[in-house]
Amino acid sequence: MTSALLTIQNLTVRFGGLVALDDVSLDIAPRSIQAVIGPNGAGKSTLINVATGIYGATSGRVDYDGARIDGRAPHAISRLGIARTFQNTELFGEMSALENVMIGADRHMCGSYLSSAMHGPAYWRTEQAIRAEARRLLELVGLGNDTDVEAAALPFGKQRRLEIARALATRPRLLLLDEPAAGLRSAEIDELNSILLDLRANLGLTILVIDHVMALVMAISDHITVLNFGRKIAEGSPQEVRSSPEVIKAYLGEKAAHASHS
Amino acid sequence: MLAQVLVSSITAGAVYALIALGFVLIHKGTGVVHFGYGDQVTFGAYLVLIGQAFIGLRFDVAVAGALVASVLLGAIIYLAFMWPLRNASLLARIIASLALGTVLREFLRSYMGPNAWPFPFLLSSTSVPVGGVLIVPANLAIVGVAIAVLVALYLIFDRTIYGKAILAACENSTGASLVGVHVSTVFLLIWILASVLATVAGILVAPLLTLSPDMGLIGIKGFTAAVLGGFNSLPGAVAGGIALGILEALAGTYVSSALKDMISYAILIAVILVRPQGLFGELTLKKV
């Protein structure tokens, strides 16, 4: 698949003696919604962290849009059009929801240090534009009424959506979501699914979703990769993955795998 | 010449090691780098001075009194400041520890005056030649006491349940509760132990330096020793202290005495730049 937007090739990541990822390869096609699932500690977050420059690869490589990106600085990767959310939310807690999103938008509109220090007319124009953009994105994820609430004071489900709005503000082409459904109620998960589907339909985004349970991602993913103990143990359509004995074994233990065979 | 320099430098090194040990104990055990620790060292020495010169106690009684007082001081620091700030930002905790040191220093300046006080040596400070090298009995005593303290600490950590709990806390803070001791009790013990250690170090250095409110600057030497030793390892702190003592003495003897003052700051910056994890520490990556 040469047309993939993100290509991960033979990626291995070690922390001291611990192998978090072991020779994992993965392709993400443009405009697809893909999922990586696996039990806790399988190496899913590590995968995203390497792709966004937070961790380095021990060996292997990550390419985005035809250029190698592993080992580059996180901000440089962000500027290429990859945005992400964090498993344990990393919001700017003391800022309002609106300001959180404005930070994401700033880079696209900010003027020079000089205009920032002078607060001339041009500054006010861009400031208004950033504000409007941030407000629009908050409405998109259903936080239109929470713009002035301090991020740390939002309930958990809303914090997760705020992270998505903030990521969108950087105008990404690829969105990496680390367990966006964890801790959400099922109605909230449905809402999240429809937001993600809309994003692909309206903005042409490519989305990688991580989850440790299968339920959420099955509904909207085109393609699923399953990790266990840092290794890829299965991949394919939701249907294929669901019936893979390896996957059943990883999730339910040996017995269940035998049971499903007999 | 070289032998002389090395022998003399051991004295300073032993004291740096004690101070570094206090830093590392507090840092590893409770997650706080105590920027006021140097001032606690000064304060400890002043406690003896106050007991001896103002209350008229015998030297050994004054020392005992100072040690008891420093137990109290350690408990107060933990209960009144560090416990309430346990969930505060790192910035707030750093500033609070700086503030504690400043309060101790300014207290001494206000009540004991800004000038230096003479402080009694444990033994004679005239040197005797031993095998071609001049040895000062007072300095030997310092090294002796420092070694005794290190041995005592080792026994505490190795033999007592609280000592083990402290070590467990230094490894990770849930470890202490595994050993069956309350974490906050362990933290309290760490602060008390560190406070006593500071007083011992203060009594040992005061005769070497001049005892004034600003003697706390010696704290930076302790930092450097701790950083040199990785800031995370108790044996590393001791090694770092001795190493710094020797480096300082060599720089002071062979280059210039102005350099002797600067060298520990320069080492501090250099180690932080080249190996922020210290000579013996390991680098960890924040997990997200």
Added chain:
Amino acid sequence: MTVRLLFGAVVLVIFFAAPHFLAEFQLFQVCLIAATALVVLGIVVVTGIAGQISLAQAAFVGLGGYGPAILAARYGVPVWAGIMITAVVVGAVGYALGQLTLRVSGHYLALATMAFTAIVQLAFIHSDAVTGGAVGMQMPTLEISGKTFASGGTLYYVVLPVVGVLFLAVHNLIHSPVGRAFAAIRQSETAAAAMGIDVLAHKSAAFAASGFLGAIGGGLLGLLSTYLDPSQFGITQAVYYLAVAVVGGMQSPLGAIVGSAVFVLVPEFLQAFQTYLGLVFALLLLVFIVLRPNGLVSLASDLLRIVGGKQQRGAA
């Protein structure tokens, strides 16, 4: 917009009216507050907003004083030009120091900046030929196109406009994408970087700003005190500036002004207790960091919120 113009007009009126109501000594104190506030503004930017603890401010202040003094004594550079040249250079030094944050943060940064201050102070003390060593050196008098500014009454017309303009610029910067990026870095570096913010460049810029502001403040303080004493530029003084910031409120420029006013004026009221002054300041710092880490300004805004029933957002 009209609110801002009105505010500006009021400030101008007060500025020109004050000399008619205040005595020479009081004008001197106003200048002292303003110059101290400028120094502390550097801490507000780098520590309060960008979250990078710095104990380098005393060194910046020292360099800001010694720079123009040495330039004037050795090369005959006019003091005003010396102050500006030095501030730019010290800003660059601050930028370089900020590059340290690539490798260190938190405790280690505090230690490194502390060591920086100690080394700079030792350099002042040991470079006898240039700096006068431990004795210190005279700060030359400010002269601009033949007029000399040597008293509180005359320096008032230099110090306040300079400080005012710089405060305005910093206030604006804080309420701009640059300031938002600083605040983002303080709250989560990881997330800030994921938003495309070049964390290292911004931290360095914050350090550069603190160096620049500290140096200008140091130059002005030098003009006011007329003498440079190296003992005034050590770690103790670095903690003092931090204390001013904490007591006033580290997260806003207003805090720098409030804190400076407290620290300059309190000694006036405690004249009978001069020996306890240091202790009072240290206790203030300790009490505030434990009970009110965001300083007097936050106390005032909390009171306003209680009285007004609602918090006002974004009012400039």
